[in-house]
Amino acid sequence: MKRRTFIQQTSAAGALIGLGGLTVSSANASKTKKITILHTNDVHSHIDPFGPNDGRNANKGGVARRASLVESIRKENPNTLLLDAGDIFQGTPYFNYYGGELEFKLMSMLKYDLATIGNHDFDNGIDGLYAQLPHADFDFVSANYNFKNTVLDTHVKPYKIFIKDDVRIGVFGLGIELEGLVGKRHFKETEYIYPVEIAQDMSRILKEDEQCDIVICLSHLGYFYKKTPDKISDLLLARQTKDIDLIIGGHTHTFLPKPTIEKNSVGKNVLVNQVGCYGLYLGQIDFYLESDKENKATGTTIVV
Amino acid sequence: MLTYHKLFMKNKLILLFITILFLASCKNEHSKTKIIGKRISISDSLQTNTEIEAYIKPFRESVNKDLDSTLAYAVDTFSKTDGKLNTAIGNFMADAVLEMSNPVFKSRTKKDIDMVILNHGGIRSIISKGNISSRTAYEIMPFDNNVVVAPMKGKQIKNMLSYLADRKRAHPISNLKLTLNKDYTINEALINKSTIDFNKTYYVATNDYLYNGGDRMYFLKSKDSVINLDYKIRNLLIDYFKKIDTLRPKIDDRFKQIIDN
Numbered sequence: 001m002k003r004r005t006f007i008q009q010t011s012a013a014g015a016l017i018g019l020g021g022l023t024v025s026s027a028n029a030s031k032t033k034k035i036t037i038l039h040t041n042d043v044h045s046h047i048d049p050f051g052p053n054d055g056r057n058a059n060k061g062g063v064a065r066r067a068s069l070v071e072s073i074r075k076e077n078p079n080t081l082l083l084d085a086g087d088i089f090q091g092t093p094y095f096n097y098y099g100g101e102l103e104f105k106l107m108s109m110l111k112y113d114l115a116t117i118g119n120h121d122f123d124n125g126i127d128g129l130y131a132q133l134p135h136a137d138f139d140f141v142s143a144n145y146n147f148k149n150t151v152l153d154t155h156v157k158p159y160k161i162f163i164k165d166d167v168r169i170g171v172f173g174l175g176i177e178l179e180g181l182v183g184k185r186h187f188k189e190t191e192y193i194y195p196v197e198i199a200q201d202m203s204r205i206l207k208e209d210e211q212c213d214i215v216i217c218l219s220h221l222g223y224f225y226k227k228t229p230d231k232i233s234d235l236l237l238a239r240q241t242k243d244i245d246l247i248i249g250g251h252t253h254t255f256l257p258k259p260t261i262e263k264n265s266v267g268k269n270v271l272v273n274q275v276g277c278y279g280l281y282l283g284q285i286d287f288y289l290e291s292d293k294e295n296k297a298t299g300t301t302i303v304v
Numbered sequence: 305m306l307t308y309h310k311l312f313m314k315n316k317l318i319l320l321f322i323t324i325l326f327l328a329s330c331k332n333e334h335s336k337t338k339i340i341g342k343r344i345s346i347s348d349s350l351q352t353n354t355e356i357e358a359y360i361k362p363f364r365e366s367v368n369k370d371l372d373s374t375l376a377y378a379v380d381t382f383s384k385t386d387g388k389l390n391t392a393i394g395n396f397m398a399d400a401v402l403e404m405s406n407p408v409f410k411s412r413t414k415k416d417i418d419m420v421i422l423n424h425g426g427i428r429s430i431i432s433k434g435n436i437s438s439r440t441a442y443e444i445m446p447f448d449n450n451v452v453v454a455p456m457k458g459k460q461i462k463n464m465l466s467y468l469a470d471r472k473r474a475h476p477i478s479n480l481k482l483t484l485n486k487d488y489t490i491n492e493a494l495i496n497k498s499t500i501d502f503n504k505t506y507y508v509a510t511n512d513y514l515y516n517g518g519d520r521m522y523f524l525k526s527k528d529s530v531i532n533l534d535y536k537i538r539n540l541l542i543d544y545f546k547k548i549d550t551l552r553p554k555i556d557d558r559f560k561q562i563i564d565n
Contacts, residue, residue, distance in 0.1 A: 033334065047360055049348070059348045064360065066346050067353035093442060096538075097367050102360070109356060123448060167334055183512075185532075213334040245336070259341035271341055281343045289334035304341040 033165050035214060036080040037285040038070060041250030042277035043084070044091030044120065045103055050278075061279040063106050069282055070110055077286075079164040082111060083171065085250035086118025086220035089129075091278070099124055100132040108137035114160055116173030116218040117142050118250060125186045126150050141173030141218060144198045146191035159202055167213045167289055170206030174199060174219040174237070176251055195221060195232060196240050203243035214287055217247045223254040223274050238262035238270040246285055249274040258304040259285065269302055371439040375545035378436050379552045384427040387474055389484075389559040391424075393431060394476030396553035397444070398422055400544040401537070402478040405451045405509050408533050417453060418506040419495050420478040421464065423519040426511070427476070436551060441541040449511040451535045455528040458502030463523035465493050468559065475519075477559055484561040491562055511537055 049062030074080045084107065089100045100121075107115070117140055121129050130151040133140075143158035159172035174195045178187045199217060206212040217237070225231040234249040242264045255276035262270045275281035382393040398420045406417045429443035456464070468475060469488050481494040493500055500506075505528075514521045515530055545551070 032337070048364065049346075061346050062352070064352040064354075064356040065348075065350040067356040068351040069344060069346065071353065090448070093367050093371060094363065096442075096448075097370070098363065102363050106356065106359070109359065211333075214336070245339075257343065271339065273341060273343075275343050279346055281345055283343050284341070286338075286340040287336055288338040288340075290337050291334060300336045301338045302341070303338065 033167055033289045034077055034079060035164055035167050035169060035287040035289065036073060036077045037083065037169075037216065037246065037248070037283075037287070038073060038080060039083045039085065039248045039273070039275065039283040039285075040066070040279060040281075041085035041220075041248070041274055042087040042118065042253055043103070043279045044087055044277060045089060045095040045100075046092060046278040047094050047102060047106065048092075057278065057280055063110070063279065066279055066282060067110050073284070074111075079167070081113045081162055081164070081169065081171075083216070083218055083248055084112060084115040085218050085248050085274070086116045086175070087120045087250055087277075088115065088118070090120040090123045095123075099128055101135050104132050104135035108135065112138040113162065114138055114171055114173075114218065115140050116220055116250075117145065117156070117175050118220040119176055119178060119181045122178065122182045122186045122190075126152060126188050126190060130155070141171060142175050143172045143202050144193040144195045145175050146193060148191075149189035152190075159206060161206070161210055161212060167287075168211060169214045169216065170210055170212035171216045171218055172199070172202040172206065174217060174221055176220050176222060195219075196237065199237055199241045199244065203241060207243040213289060215243055215245050217244050219247055220250045222252040223249050223256070223272070224252070234272045234274070235260070235262060238264060238272050240265055242266045242268065244270050245287075246270070247272045248283065253277040255281070259283075261302055261304065269300070271302070271304075371442065372437050374435040374437055375440075375542070376436040376548050377550050378431050378433050379550060381430060381433045382551075382553060383430040384424060384474065387555045389472070389474050389561060390477070390555055391427075391474045392553040392555050393427055393444075394422070394424065394474055395478070395556060395558065396551065397427065397541070398476035398478035399553075400541060401451060401509055404540045404544055404547075405453070405533055405535060408451075408535055409453050409507070409509070409531065412533075413531065415507055417479075417509045419480040420476070420509045421480070421514070421521070421524075422476040422510060423514055423521070424473045424475045425519060426513070431551065436545050438542050438545075441538050441545065445538040445541060447513070447538075449513045449537050451509055451533045451537060451540060452512045452515050453531040453533065454508050454510060454515055454524045454526070455505045455530075456508045456524070456526065457505055457528075460523045460526060461495075461500060461502060461506060464508075464521075465490055467521065467523060474559065480558065482559045483557075486561065486563060488561065 046061050047063050050057040050060050052058050088103050089095050094102050139160055140156045141160055142156050147153045147156055162169045177192045203215050206215045219234055222233050224233045224235040234247045238247055253276055254274045256274050259271045259273035264270045273283050275283040384391050384393050401420045409417050469484055469490055483491040485491045515524045
């Protein structure tokens with residue numbers, strides 16, 4: 001029996017028993033809940049802000065500034081998740097000197113909750129990534145990389161569930177095809193699996209089996225490929241799947257001024273977002289939720 | 305809040321009922337009523353988190369100290385735009401690759417590297433007159449490409465020569481001497497100061513980006529297996545700077561066109 005139906009059936013009895021003593025807590029329990037999702041992608045070891053003389057990004061970015069911003073948002077709403085969509089590594093000498101140690105340590109200090117793996121995270125080989133894992137206080141998810149015959153076996157889960165203010169948030173990860181992007185000697189026996197069917201399985205598991213209220217895909221597939229529009233990308237994934245609420249993307253360094261709203265395979269809205277690269281922006285998606293029964297008919301308003 | 309208020313006023317009973325459901329089941333079901341998405345710029349108007357900044361500081365200082373310590377001296381400013389078919393900065397890079405890679409290659413294979421080819425576009429920065437540091441190497445070569453040695457036979461060598469003659473660009477080369485006629489046909493081509501033997505296998509050092517088709521140098525790849533030296537071009541340049549005292553590369557006659565024939 002599915003858990004949702006089970007609860008609906010048993011709760012009627014509970015209601016009868018409980019009717020007497022309910023007053024104060026009732027207003028609290030049924031209030032609107034707010035879940036904030038913060039995200040970065042393709043930070044590429046950009047720890048320091050760009051200098052004042054940089055031709056393109058003068059005085060922008062910087063982990064210490066991102067930290068204050070995240071802290072103030074968390075203060076306002078403790079029910080916040082901070083996610084990264086991969087390519088944490090490679091781009092400044094910090095990576096060449098410390099191999100990603102500082103990137104992971106700082107992300108841990110910022111209390112990142114979860115990340116997925118980008119192609120550049122293999123730049124010191126899969127062993128180089130594995131060696132830095134002890135410095136990360138957060139988990140990695142990837143549903144379409146099979147690490148079974150590699151050192152990462154058991155260290156990367158397909159998905160993770162967070163419970164914030166009793167709201168269940170399921171996040172699964174997807175990675176890009178490594179062949180041609182990363183040398184075989186770096187990714188070794190990592191097996192890439194075409195992500196569409198996997199994503200469909202994941203969203204079904206999260207929505208139905210795990211009863212998640214919010215399903216998020218953390219993707220390093222890339223936003224969209226104009227020259228090869230059939231190459232799997234976040235936009236195509238959004239259209240070809242269902243039950244995903246939000247796709248947080250990376251890889252293509254796409255600076256979206258606001259999230260894209262796509263229709264999924266059953267005509268429902270999916271948000272696709274990506275915040276360019278180098279830690280120049282932080283994405284913020286706020287989900288407002290109410291208890292199921294009172295809101296069955298109304299649907300979701302999206303403001304971007 | 306408004307929504308909640310309205311609902312509360314109108315549907316007190318329903319709300320009460322739902323509350324009871326929560327308490328009874330200890331399991332919630334939620335519907336999304338609203339989603340708001342935006343991005344926030346990370347700019348200098350945000351405060352710097354002092355704890356994070358203090359944590360980064362020793363790493364930054366250590367990296368900068370290492371990056372900025374003087375390794376050599378450049379007698380002039382060298383740019384890839386100075387020179388027609390060969391440039392001083394390109395000659396330095398190709399010669400450095402030959403000089404630094406050959407001992408590595410020889411120790412592994414007992415053979416010598418015959419020549420080097422790189423790409424003009426791969427020189428990412430100028431070298432300024434004055435002190436040279438590791439940072440200079442990062443500026444010239446920000447990418448993590450490795451030296452690879454490709455065994456090349458007659459047809460490939462021919463294709464390489466016609467590529468160079470056809471592109472008319474100062475792609476850095478070392479130990480190859482290529483002279484073009486006025487009409488850009490090949491006048492003379494020498495490897496190791498000798499006429500090219502098109503039946504022989506030559507060992508050509510380049511980087512993995514070019515070997516894998518970068519800048520359309522498709523002639524580099526063949527069925528014969530390439531040897532990756534696991535030596536990053538950038539590290540090679542740093543080692544070269546440490547080895548020399550003064551950098552004074554010159555434009556020479558390794559790749560030229562005869563104007564009067």
